Amino acid sequence: MHYSLMAGGKRLRPILCVASADAVGGSRSLAMPAACAIELIHTYSLIHDDLPAMDNDTMRRGRPTLHVVAGEGMAILAGDGLLTEAFHLLAREPRTNDPDLVARKLRVIETIASAAGAVGMVGGQAIDLASVTPDRSGQMPAPLDASALKTMHGKKTGALIRGSAKAGAIMGGGNEQQVEAIDRAAAEFGLAFQIVDDILDVEGASADLGKTAGKDAAAGKPTYPQLYGLDASRRMARECLSRAESVLSAGNLADAHLLGIGRWIVERSK
Protein backbone atom coordinates (compact mmCIF):
# COMPACT_ATOMS: atom_id res chain seq x y z
CA MET A 1 0.00 0.00 0.00
CA HIS A 2 2.79 2.39 0.95
CA TYR A 3 4.96 1.56 -2.08
CA SER A 4 2.28 2.55 -4.57
CA LEU A 5 0.82 5.47 -2.62
CA MET A 6 4.22 7.07 -2.07
CA ALA A 7 5.46 6.58 -5.64
CA GLY A 8 4.54 10.20 -6.38
CA GLY A 9 2.08 11.02 -9.11
CA LYS A 10 0.44 14.29 -9.96
CA ARG A 11 -2.00 14.35 -7.01
CA LEU A 12 -4.49 16.05 -9.34
CA ARG A 13 -7.56 14.69 -7.58
CA PRO A 14 -6.68 15.73 -4.00
CA ILE A 15 -5.50 19.16 -5.22
CA LEU A 16 -8.80 19.62 -7.08
CA CYS A 17 -10.71 18.55 -3.97
CA VAL A 18 -8.97 21.08 -1.72
CA ALA A 19 -9.19 23.87 -4.34
CA SER A 20 -12.93 23.24 -4.63
CA ALA A 21 -13.39 23.70 -0.88
CA ASP A 22 -11.44 26.96 -1.24
CA ALA A 23 -13.53 28.10 -4.18
CA VAL A 24 -16.79 27.89 -2.22
CA GLY A 25 -15.18 29.84 0.63
CA GLY A 26 -14.75 26.80 2.86
CA SER A 27 -11.89 25.51 4.96
CA ARG A 28 -9.18 23.50 3.21
CA SER A 29 -8.54 21.40 6.28
CA LEU A 30 -12.14 20.13 6.33
CA ALA A 31 -11.62 18.80 2.79
CA MET A 32 -8.24 17.22 3.48
CA PRO A 33 -9.51 13.77 4.61
CA ALA A 34 -11.63 13.51 1.45
CA ALA A 35 -8.64 14.63 -0.64
CA CYS A 36 -6.48 11.91 0.91
CA ALA A 37 -9.19 9.25 0.63
CA ILE A 38 -9.61 9.98 -3.07
CA GLU A 39 -5.87 9.59 -3.64
CA LEU A 40 -6.04 6.20 -1.87
CA ILE A 41 -8.84 5.20 -4.25
CA HIS A 42 -6.98 6.49 -7.31
CA THR A 43 -3.88 4.56 -6.27
CA TYR A 44 -5.83 1.32 -5.73
CA SER A 45 -7.37 1.70 -9.19
CA LEU A 46 -3.92 2.04 -10.77
CA ILE A 47 -2.66 -1.07 -8.96
CA HIS A 48 -5.61 -3.17 -10.13
CA ASP A 49 -5.63 -1.72 -13.68
CA ASP A 50 -1.94 -2.53 -14.08
CA LEU A 51 -2.42 -6.25 -13.26
CA PRO A 52 -1.66 -8.83 -15.95
CA ALA A 53 -5.39 -9.72 -16.09
CA MET A 54 -6.13 -6.09 -17.06
CA ASP A 55 -3.71 -3.63 -18.72
CA ASN A 56 -0.62 -5.71 -17.89
CA ASP A 57 1.58 -2.66 -17.26
CA THR A 58 5.04 -3.04 -15.76
CA MET A 59 5.88 0.64 -15.12
CA ARG A 60 3.86 3.25 -13.24
CA ARG A 61 4.82 6.59 -11.71
CA GLY A 62 8.39 5.81 -12.82
CA ARG A 63 8.66 2.58 -10.83
CA PRO A 64 7.97 -1.10 -11.51
CA THR A 65 4.27 -1.77 -10.87
CA LEU A 66 3.33 -3.34 -7.55
CA HIS A 67 2.55 -6.81 -8.87
CA VAL A 68 6.04 -6.94 -10.44
CA VAL A 69 7.57 -6.19 -7.05
CA ALA A 70 5.23 -7.96 -4.63
CA GLY A 71 3.36 -10.55 -6.70
CA GLU A 72 -0.15 -10.45 -8.11
CA GLY A 73 -1.96 -11.70 -5.00
CA MET A 74 -0.34 -9.13 -2.73
CA ALA A 75 -1.02 -6.38 -5.31
CA ILE A 76 -4.72 -7.29 -5.40
CA LEU A 77 -4.84 -7.19 -1.58
CA ALA A 78 -2.95 -3.87 -1.41
CA GLY A 79 -5.57 -2.39 -3.73
CA ASP A 80 -8.39 -3.83 -1.63
CA GLY A 81 -6.75 -2.43 1.50
CA LEU A 82 -6.35 1.06 0.00
CA LEU A 83 -9.98 1.17 -1.17
CA THR A 84 -11.26 0.06 2.23
CA GLU A 85 -8.98 2.48 4.10
CA ALA A 86 -10.36 5.33 2.01
CA PHE A 87 -13.81 4.78 3.51
CA HIS A 88 -12.34 4.22 6.96
CA LEU A 89 -10.68 7.63 6.70
CA LEU A 90 -13.83 9.34 5.36
CA ALA A 91 -15.88 7.97 8.27
CA ARG A 92 -13.26 8.97 10.85
CA GLU A 93 -12.07 12.41 9.75
CA PRO A 94 -12.63 15.23 10.40
CA ARG A 95 -13.62 14.14 13.93
CA THR A 96 -16.75 16.12 14.76
CA ASN A 97 -20.07 16.03 16.58
CA ASP A 98 -21.45 18.98 14.62
CA PRO A 99 -24.62 17.56 13.00
CA ASP A 100 -24.11 19.66 9.87
CA LEU A 101 -20.55 18.39 9.37
CA VAL A 102 -21.59 14.80 10.15
CA ALA A 103 -24.24 15.08 7.43
CA ARG A 104 -21.65 16.49 4.98
CA LYS A 105 -19.30 13.59 5.71
CA LEU A 106 -22.03 11.07 4.96
CA ARG A 107 -22.92 12.86 1.71
CA VAL A 108 -19.25 12.85 0.70
CA ILE A 109 -19.02 9.09 1.32
CA GLU A 110 -22.07 8.57 -0.89
CA THR A 111 -20.61 10.87 -3.58
CA ILE A 112 -17.20 9.19 -3.63
CA ALA A 113 -18.58 5.63 -3.46
CA SER A 114 -20.85 6.38 -6.38
CA ALA A 115 -18.01 7.96 -8.40
CA ALA A 116 -15.64 5.06 -7.70
CA GLY A 117 -18.08 2.17 -8.09
CA ALA A 118 -19.89 0.14 -10.71
CA VAL A 119 -21.77 3.14 -12.14
CA GLY A 120 -18.52 5.14 -12.17
CA MET A 121 -14.84 4.23 -12.25
CA VAL A 122 -15.15 0.45 -11.89
CA GLY A 123 -17.88 0.40 -14.54
CA GLY A 124 -15.67 2.39 -16.92
CA GLN A 125 -12.80 0.00 -16.43
CA ALA A 126 -15.17 -2.93 -17.10
CA ILE A 127 -16.28 -1.32 -20.40
CA ASP A 128 -12.61 -0.72 -21.28
CA LEU A 129 -11.65 -4.32 -20.44
CA ALA A 130 -14.60 -5.81 -22.34
CA SER A 131 -13.66 -3.73 -25.39
CA VAL A 132 -10.31 -5.48 -25.75
CA THR A 133 -11.31 -9.00 -24.59
CA PRO A 134 -11.95 -11.64 -27.26
CA ASP A 135 -15.09 -13.77 -26.90
CA ARG A 136 -14.98 -17.56 -26.43
CA SER A 137 -14.48 -18.13 -30.13
CA GLY A 138 -11.47 -15.78 -30.13
CA GLN A 139 -13.38 -13.01 -31.94
CA MET A 140 -12.43 -9.45 -30.86
CA PRO A 141 -15.30 -7.03 -30.19
CA ALA A 142 -15.70 -4.01 -32.50
CA PRO A 143 -13.62 -1.04 -31.29
CA LEU A 144 -15.51 1.57 -29.23
CA ASP A 145 -16.93 4.35 -31.39
CA ALA A 146 -16.55 8.03 -30.46
CA SER A 147 -19.69 8.10 -28.31
CA ALA A 148 -18.87 4.86 -26.45
CA LEU A 149 -15.30 6.11 -25.94
CA LYS A 150 -16.59 9.29 -24.31
CA THR A 151 -18.93 7.28 -22.05
CA MET A 152 -16.12 4.92 -21.08
CA HIS A 153 -13.72 7.75 -20.19
CA GLY A 154 -16.50 9.67 -18.43
CA LYS A 155 -16.85 6.73 -16.05
CA LYS A 156 -13.29 5.44 -15.88
CA THR A 157 -11.52 8.79 -15.40
CA GLY A 158 -14.15 11.51 -15.31
CA ALA A 159 -16.30 10.19 -12.47
CA LEU A 160 -13.57 10.27 -9.82
CA ILE A 161 -12.30 13.68 -10.98
CA ARG A 162 -15.85 15.02 -10.66
CA GLY A 163 -16.23 13.25 -7.32
CA SER A 164 -13.04 14.91 -6.08
CA ALA A 165 -14.27 18.41 -6.89
CA LYS A 166 -17.77 17.72 -5.61
CA ALA A 167 -16.49 16.23 -2.34
CA GLY A 168 -14.35 19.33 -1.78
CA ALA A 169 -17.27 21.67 -2.49
CA ILE A 170 -19.53 19.70 -0.12
CA MET A 171 -16.98 19.60 2.72
CA GLY A 172 -16.31 23.29 2.16
CA GLY A 173 -19.98 23.98 2.84
CA GLY A 174 -20.95 25.02 -0.68
CA ASN A 175 -24.65 25.46 -1.44
CA GLU A 176 -26.44 23.30 -4.04
CA GLN A 177 -25.81 25.74 -6.91
CA GLN A 178 -22.12 25.93 -6.07
CA VAL A 179 -21.72 22.16 -5.78
CA GLU A 180 -23.52 21.72 -9.09
CA ALA A 181 -21.36 24.32 -10.88
CA ILE A 182 -18.14 22.82 -9.51
CA ASP A 183 -19.32 19.38 -10.61
CA ARG A 184 -20.03 20.63 -14.16
CA ALA A 185 -16.67 22.36 -14.42
CA ALA A 186 -14.92 19.25 -13.14
CA ALA A 187 -16.68 17.15 -15.80
CA GLU A 188 -15.03 19.42 -18.41
CA PHE A 189 -11.69 19.13 -16.61
CA GLY A 190 -12.05 15.35 -16.65
CA LEU A 191 -12.76 15.19 -20.38
CA ALA A 192 -9.88 17.60 -21.13
CA PHE A 193 -7.60 15.50 -18.95
CA GLN A 194 -8.42 12.37 -20.91
CA ILE A 195 -8.00 14.03 -24.32
CA VAL A 196 -4.58 15.39 -23.26
CA ASP A 197 -3.68 11.95 -21.86
CA ASP A 198 -4.37 10.46 -25.28
CA ILE A 199 -2.31 13.19 -27.00
CA LEU A 200 0.60 12.56 -24.62
CA ASP A 201 0.29 8.81 -25.20
CA VAL A 202 0.94 9.51 -28.88
CA GLU A 203 3.58 12.20 -28.44
CA GLY A 204 5.24 11.45 -25.13
CA ALA A 205 8.23 9.38 -24.13
CA SER A 206 7.81 6.74 -21.43
CA ALA A 207 10.39 8.38 -19.16
CA ASP A 208 8.45 11.66 -19.04
CA LEU A 209 5.11 9.98 -18.42
CA GLY A 210 6.42 7.57 -15.81
CA LYS A 211 4.46 4.84 -17.58
CA THR A 212 4.64 3.04 -20.89
CA ALA A 213 3.85 5.38 -23.83
CA GLY A 214 1.97 4.27 -26.93
CA LYS A 215 0.16 1.52 -24.95
CA ASP A 216 -3.36 2.44 -25.97
CA ALA A 217 -2.70 2.52 -29.69
CA ALA A 218 -0.75 -0.74 -29.43
CA ALA A 219 -3.66 -2.40 -27.59
CA GLY A 220 -6.02 -1.35 -30.39
CA LYS A 221 -7.86 1.07 -28.09
CA PRO A 222 -9.32 4.07 -29.89
CA THR A 223 -7.88 7.44 -28.81
CA TYR A 224 -8.93 11.05 -29.45
CA PRO A 225 -5.99 11.79 -31.81
CA GLN A 226 -6.84 8.66 -33.77
CA LEU A 227 -10.53 9.59 -34.06
CA TYR A 228 -10.16 13.34 -34.62
CA GLY A 229 -6.49 14.03 -35.39
CA LEU A 230 -3.97 15.81 -33.13
CA ASP A 231 -4.96 19.40 -33.93
CA ALA A 232 -8.68 18.87 -33.42
CA SER A 233 -7.95 16.98 -30.20
CA ARG A 234 -5.92 19.90 -28.86
CA ARG A 235 -8.74 22.28 -29.79
CA MET A 236 -11.32 20.04 -28.06
CA ALA A 237 -9.28 20.10 -24.86
CA ARG A 238 -9.09 23.91 -24.97
CA GLU A 239 -12.86 24.10 -25.53
CA CYS A 240 -13.45 21.98 -22.42
CA LEU A 241 -11.35 24.44 -20.43
CA SER A 242 -13.24 27.38 -21.79
CA ARG A 243 -16.64 25.83 -20.96
CA ALA A 244 -15.38 25.08 -17.43
CA GLU A 245 -14.26 28.70 -17.02
CA SER A 246 -17.68 29.98 -18.12
CA VAL A 247 -19.50 27.76 -15.64
CA LEU A 248 -17.21 28.81 -12.81
CA SER A 249 -17.41 32.52 -13.67
CA ALA A 250 -21.20 32.41 -13.86
CA GLY A 251 -21.25 30.96 -10.33
CA ASN A 252 -18.70 33.45 -8.94
CA LEU A 253 -16.41 30.48 -8.40
CA ALA A 254 -13.56 31.53 -10.69
CA ASP A 255 -11.01 30.90 -7.97
CA ALA A 256 -7.40 31.31 -9.13
CA HIS A 257 -6.39 27.83 -7.96
CA LEU A 258 -9.29 26.09 -9.72
CA LEU A 259 -8.63 27.97 -12.97
CA GLY A 260 -4.94 27.19 -12.66
CA ILE A 261 -5.68 23.48 -12.36
CA GLY A 262 -7.75 23.69 -15.55
CA ARG A 263 -4.95 25.42 -17.44
CA TRP A 264 -2.39 22.92 -16.18
CA ILE A 265 -4.57 20.02 -17.38
CA VAL A 266 -4.58 21.39 -20.92
CA GLU A 267 -0.98 22.63 -21.07
CA ARG A 268 0.82 19.85 -19.22
CA SER A 269 3.53 17.84 -20.96
CA LYS A 270 3.28 14.75 -18.70
Add this chain to the structure above:
Amino acid sequence: MHYSLMAGGKRLRPILCVASADAVGGSRSLAMPAACAIELIHTYSLIHDDLPAMDNDTMRRGRPTLHVVAGEGMAILAGDGLLTEAFHLLAREPRTNDPDLVARKLRVIETIASAAGAVGMVGGQAIDLASVTPDRSGQMPAPLDASALKTMHGKKTGALIRGSAKAGAIMGGGNEQQVEAIDRAAAEFGLAFQIVDDILDVEGASADLGKTAGKDAAAGKPTYPQLYGLDASRRMARECLSRAESVLSAGNLADAHLLGIGRWIVERSK
Protein backbone atom coordinates in the same frame (compact mmCIF):
# COMPACT_ATOMS: atom_id res chain seq x y z
CA MET B 1 -21.45 -8.95 -9.17
CA HIS B 2 -24.89 -10.52 -9.39
CA TYR B 3 -23.58 -14.00 -10.27
CA SER B 4 -21.49 -14.26 -7.11
CA LEU B 5 -23.85 -12.44 -4.77
CA MET B 6 -26.84 -14.55 -5.76
CA ALA B 7 -25.01 -17.89 -5.68
CA GLY B 8 -26.49 -18.49 -2.24
CA GLY B 9 -24.26 -19.07 0.74
CA LYS B 10 -25.11 -19.22 4.40
CA ARG B 11 -25.74 -15.47 4.90
CA LEU B 12 -24.29 -15.88 8.40
CA ARG B 13 -22.96 -12.32 8.62
CA PRO B 14 -26.17 -10.47 7.66
CA ILE B 15 -28.25 -12.77 9.89
CA LEU B 16 -25.88 -12.07 12.79
CA CYS B 17 -26.12 -8.34 12.09
CA VAL B 18 -29.91 -8.29 12.16
CA ALA B 19 -30.08 -10.60 15.21
CA SER B 20 -27.73 -8.24 17.06
CA ALA B 21 -30.02 -5.28 16.40
CA ASP B 22 -32.86 -7.43 17.75
CA ALA B 23 -30.88 -8.43 20.82
CA VAL B 24 -30.37 -4.81 21.93
CA GLY B 25 -34.09 -4.14 21.45
CA GLY B 26 -33.63 -2.22 18.22
CA SER B 27 -35.36 -2.33 14.87
CA ARG B 28 -34.31 -5.00 12.40
CA SER B 29 -35.04 -2.77 9.44
CA LEU B 30 -32.54 -0.15 10.62
CA ALA B 31 -29.83 -2.84 10.53
CA MET B 32 -30.80 -4.24 7.14
CA PRO B 33 -28.61 -1.94 4.97
CA ALA B 34 -25.57 -2.81 7.10
CA ALA B 35 -26.49 -6.50 6.87
CA CYS B 36 -26.65 -6.29 3.08
CA ALA B 37 -23.46 -4.22 2.82
CA ILE B 38 -21.57 -6.80 4.85
CA GLU B 39 -22.76 -9.59 2.55
CA LEU B 40 -21.50 -7.54 -0.43
CA ILE B 41 -18.12 -7.27 1.29
CA HIS B 42 -18.04 -10.98 2.18
CA THR B 43 -18.88 -11.88 -1.43
CA TYR B 44 -16.15 -9.60 -2.82
CA SER B 45 -13.63 -11.21 -0.47
CA LEU B 46 -14.56 -14.68 -1.73
CA ILE B 47 -14.20 -13.59 -5.38
CA HIS B 48 -10.73 -12.13 -4.77
CA ASP B 49 -9.58 -15.00 -2.51
CA ASP B 50 -10.57 -17.55 -5.14
CA LEU B 51 -8.39 -15.93 -7.85
CA PRO B 52 -5.48 -17.92 -9.30
CA ALA B 53 -3.05 -15.44 -7.70
CA MET B 54 -4.50 -16.33 -4.28
CA ASP B 55 -6.27 -19.59 -3.34
CA ASN B 56 -6.88 -20.61 -6.96
CA ASP B 57 -10.28 -22.16 -6.24
CA THR B 58 -12.56 -23.24 -9.06
CA MET B 59 -15.74 -24.02 -7.08
CA ARG B 60 -17.60 -21.79 -4.62
CA ARG B 61 -21.14 -21.94 -3.25
CA GLY B 62 -21.70 -24.93 -5.55
CA ARG B 63 -20.86 -23.05 -8.77
CA PRO B 64 -17.74 -22.39 -10.81
CA THR B 65 -15.91 -19.40 -9.33
CA LEU B 66 -16.39 -16.05 -11.05
CA HIS B 67 -12.97 -15.86 -12.69
CA VAL B 68 -13.63 -19.25 -14.31
CA VAL B 69 -16.85 -17.91 -15.81
CA ALA B 70 -16.00 -14.26 -16.54
CA GLY B 71 -12.21 -14.09 -16.64
CA GLU B 72 -9.75 -12.84 -14.01
CA GLY B 73 -9.92 -9.16 -14.93
CA MET B 74 -13.70 -9.02 -14.74
CA ALA B 75 -13.65 -10.99 -11.45
CA ILE B 76 -11.25 -8.47 -9.90
CA LEU B 77 -13.51 -5.62 -11.04
CA ALA B 78 -16.67 -7.34 -9.79
CA GLY B 79 -15.02 -7.62 -6.37
CA ASP B 80 -13.97 -3.96 -6.47
CA GLY B 81 -17.52 -2.99 -7.47
CA LEU B 82 -19.10 -5.00 -4.64
CA LEU B 83 -16.76 -3.52 -2.03
CA THR B 84 -17.43 0.03 -3.23
CA GLU B 85 -21.19 -0.54 -3.44
CA ALA B 86 -21.16 -1.71 0.18
CA PHE B 87 -20.06 1.76 1.30
CA HIS B 88 -22.42 3.43 -1.13
CA LEU B 89 -25.27 1.51 0.47
CA LEU B 90 -24.11 2.27 4.02
CA ALA B 91 -23.96 6.00 3.25
CA ARG B 92 -27.39 5.99 1.57
CA GLU B 93 -29.54 3.77 3.76
CA PRO B 94 -31.51 4.06 5.94
CA ARG B 95 -32.45 7.51 4.53
CA THR B 96 -32.72 9.78 7.54
CA ASN B 97 -32.16 13.32 8.81
CA ASP B 98 -32.28 12.22 12.45
CA PRO B 99 -28.89 13.38 13.83
CA ASP B 100 -28.65 10.35 16.13
CA LEU B 101 -29.22 7.90 13.25
CA VAL B 102 -26.84 9.82 10.98
CA ALA B 103 -24.15 9.51 13.66
CA ARG B 104 -24.85 5.77 14.00
CA LYS B 105 -24.49 5.30 10.25
CA LEU B 106 -21.12 7.01 10.27
CA ARG B 107 -19.95 4.87 13.19
CA VAL B 108 -21.08 1.73 11.37
CA ILE B 109 -19.10 2.74 8.26
CA GLU B 110 -16.02 3.21 10.43
CA THR B 111 -16.61 -0.15 12.16
CA ILE B 112 -17.11 -2.09 8.94
CA ALA B 113 -14.23 -0.41 7.08
CA SER B 114 -11.92 -1.21 9.97
CA ALA B 115 -13.12 -4.84 10.12
CA ALA B 116 -12.77 -5.34 6.37
CA GLY B 117 -9.49 -3.49 5.81
CA ALA B 118 -5.76 -3.84 6.28
CA VAL B 119 -5.98 -4.23 10.06
CA GLY B 120 -8.83 -6.75 9.62
CA MET B 121 -9.92 -9.06 6.82
CA VAL B 122 -7.52 -7.87 4.10
CA GLY B 123 -4.63 -8.03 6.59
CA GLY B 124 -5.58 -11.60 7.54
CA GLN B 125 -5.67 -12.64 3.91
CA ALA B 126 -2.23 -11.05 3.40
CA ILE B 127 -0.82 -13.06 6.33
CA ASP B 128 -2.42 -16.20 4.91
CA LEU B 129 -1.03 -15.54 1.42
CA ALA B 130 2.46 -14.74 2.72
CA SER B 131 2.46 -18.00 4.71
CA VAL B 132 2.20 -20.12 1.56
CA THR B 133 4.29 -17.96 -0.82
CA PRO B 134 7.89 -19.02 -1.50
CA ASP B 135 10.56 -16.30 -1.33
CA ARG B 136 12.73 -15.30 -4.32
CA SER B 137 15.00 -18.26 -3.79
CA GLY B 138 12.03 -20.66 -3.84
CA GLN B 139 12.21 -21.29 -0.09
CA MET B 140 8.80 -21.76 1.62
CA PRO B 141 8.18 -19.83 4.87
CA ALA B 142 7.77 -21.81 8.10
CA PRO B 143 4.12 -22.85 8.64
CA LEU B 144 2.12 -20.58 10.98
CA ASP B 145 2.25 -21.77 14.59
CA ALA B 146 -0.89 -22.03 16.75
CA SER B 147 -0.70 -18.43 17.92
CA ALA B 148 -0.06 -16.99 14.44
CA LEU B 149 -2.87 -19.16 13.07
CA LYS B 150 -5.29 -17.72 15.62
CA THR B 151 -4.19 -14.16 14.78
CA MET B 152 -4.56 -14.82 11.06
CA HIS B 153 -8.08 -16.27 11.42
CA GLY B 154 -9.06 -13.52 13.87
CA LYS B 155 -8.36 -11.00 11.13
CA LYS B 156 -9.31 -12.95 8.02
CA THR B 157 -12.63 -14.38 9.26
CA GLY B 158 -13.20 -13.11 12.79
CA ALA B 159 -12.99 -9.37 12.12
CA LEU B 160 -15.91 -9.21 9.68
CA ILE B 161 -18.05 -11.54 11.82
CA ARG B 162 -17.42 -9.24 14.80
CA GLY B 163 -18.05 -6.21 12.58
CA SER B 164 -21.39 -7.69 11.51
CA ALA B 165 -22.62 -8.13 15.06
CA LYS B 166 -21.25 -4.78 16.20
CA ALA B 167 -22.81 -2.94 13.25
CA GLY B 168 -26.19 -4.49 14.07
CA ALA B 169 -25.92 -3.56 17.74
CA ILE B 170 -24.96 0.04 16.84
CA MET B 171 -27.77 0.47 14.29
CA GLY B 172 -30.17 -1.08 16.80
CA GLY B 173 -29.29 1.70 19.24
CA GLY B 174 -27.42 -0.45 21.76
CA ASN B 175 -25.50 1.33 24.53
CA GLU B 176 -21.71 1.01 24.89
CA GLN B 177 -21.91 -1.97 27.27
CA GLN B 178 -24.28 -3.81 24.94
CA VAL B 179 -22.18 -3.14 21.85
CA GLU B 180 -19.08 -4.32 23.71
CA ALA B 181 -20.77 -7.53 24.93
CA ILE B 182 -22.11 -8.35 21.46
CA ASP B 183 -18.64 -7.75 20.03
CA ARG B 184 -17.05 -10.12 22.56
CA ALA B 185 -19.63 -12.84 21.93
CA ALA B 186 -19.18 -12.45 18.18
CA ALA B 187 -15.41 -12.86 18.58
CA GLU B 188 -16.15 -16.27 20.15
CA PHE B 189 -18.59 -17.09 17.38
CA GLY B 190 -15.93 -16.19 14.82
CA LEU B 191 -13.30 -18.43 16.37
CA ALA B 192 -15.79 -21.32 16.70
CA PHE B 193 -16.79 -20.79 13.07
CA GLN B 194 -13.19 -21.12 11.92
CA ILE B 195 -12.49 -24.21 14.04
CA VAL B 196 -15.62 -25.91 12.66
CA ASP B 197 -14.64 -24.82 9.12
CA ASP B 198 -11.32 -26.62 9.61
CA ILE B 199 -13.07 -29.73 10.96
CA LEU B 200 -15.44 -29.77 7.98
CA ASP B 201 -12.51 -29.29 5.60
CA VAL B 202 -11.12 -32.57 6.98
CA GLU B 203 -14.40 -34.46 7.24
CA GLY B 204 -16.64 -32.95 4.58
CA ALA B 205 -17.29 -33.78 0.96
CA SER B 206 -16.95 -31.04 -1.64
CA ALA B 207 -20.59 -31.40 -2.72
CA ASP B 208 -21.90 -30.65 0.79
CA LEU B 209 -19.57 -27.70 1.31
CA GLY B 210 -20.16 -26.20 -2.11
CA LYS B 211 -16.41 -25.70 -2.35
CA THR B 212 -13.36 -27.91 -2.67
CA ALA B 213 -12.79 -30.00 0.52
CA GLY B 214 -9.33 -30.83 1.86
CA LYS B 215 -7.85 -27.71 0.23
CA ASP B 216 -6.17 -26.30 3.34
CA ALA B 217 -4.35 -29.49 4.25
CA ALA B 218 -3.30 -29.95 0.62
CA ALA B 219 -1.93 -26.38 0.51
CA GLY B 220 0.18 -27.10 3.59
CA LYS B 221 -1.87 -24.65 5.69
CA PRO B 222 -2.09 -25.58 9.37
CA THR B 223 -5.60 -26.35 10.65
CA TYR B 224 -7.08 -26.79 14.12
CA PRO B 225 -7.57 -30.59 13.73
CA GLN B 226 -3.96 -30.90 12.59
CA LEU B 227 -2.64 -28.89 15.54
CA TYR B 228 -4.93 -30.24 18.27
CA GLY B 229 -6.69 -33.33 16.88
CA LEU B 230 -10.39 -33.63 15.94
CA ASP B 231 -11.79 -34.27 19.44
CA ALA B 232 -9.96 -31.37 21.06
CA SER B 233 -10.96 -29.12 18.15
CA ARG B 234 -14.63 -29.99 18.64
CA ARG B 235 -14.29 -29.29 22.36
CA MET B 236 -12.63 -25.93 21.67
CA ALA B 237 -15.52 -24.90 19.42
CA ARG B 238 -18.04 -25.81 22.15
CA GLU B 239 -16.04 -23.82 24.70
CA CYS B 240 -16.20 -20.74 22.45
CA LEU B 241 -19.97 -21.10 22.34
CA SER B 242 -20.21 -21.44 26.08
CA ARG B 243 -18.06 -18.31 26.65
CA ALA B 244 -20.25 -16.39 24.19
CA GLU B 245 -23.38 -17.50 26.04
CA SER B 246 -21.94 -16.31 29.36
CA VAL B 247 -21.10 -12.89 27.98
CA LEU B 248 -24.55 -12.51 26.44
CA SER B 249 -26.36 -13.70 29.58
CA ALA B 250 -24.36 -11.33 31.79
CA GLY B 251 -25.48 -8.45 29.57
CA ASN B 252 -29.14 -9.55 29.41
CA LEU B 253 -28.60 -10.10 25.70
CA ALA B 254 -29.30 -13.85 25.56
CA ASP B 255 -31.71 -13.40 22.68
CA ALA B 256 -33.01 -16.67 21.24
CA HIS B 257 -31.89 -15.82 17.69
CA LEU B 258 -28.36 -14.89 18.72
CA LEU B 259 -27.97 -18.06 20.81
CA GLY B 260 -29.42 -20.11 17.95
CA ILE B 261 -26.80 -18.70 15.57
CA GLY B 262 -24.09 -19.74 18.01
CA ARG B 263 -25.43 -23.28 18.28
CA TRP B 264 -25.77 -23.55 14.50
CA ILE B 265 -22.13 -22.47 14.07
CA VAL B 266 -20.93 -25.33 16.27
CA GLU B 267 -23.37 -28.01 15.10
CA ARG B 268 -23.49 -27.29 11.36
CA SER B 269 -22.42 -29.96 8.90
CA LYS B 270 -21.66 -27.56 6.02
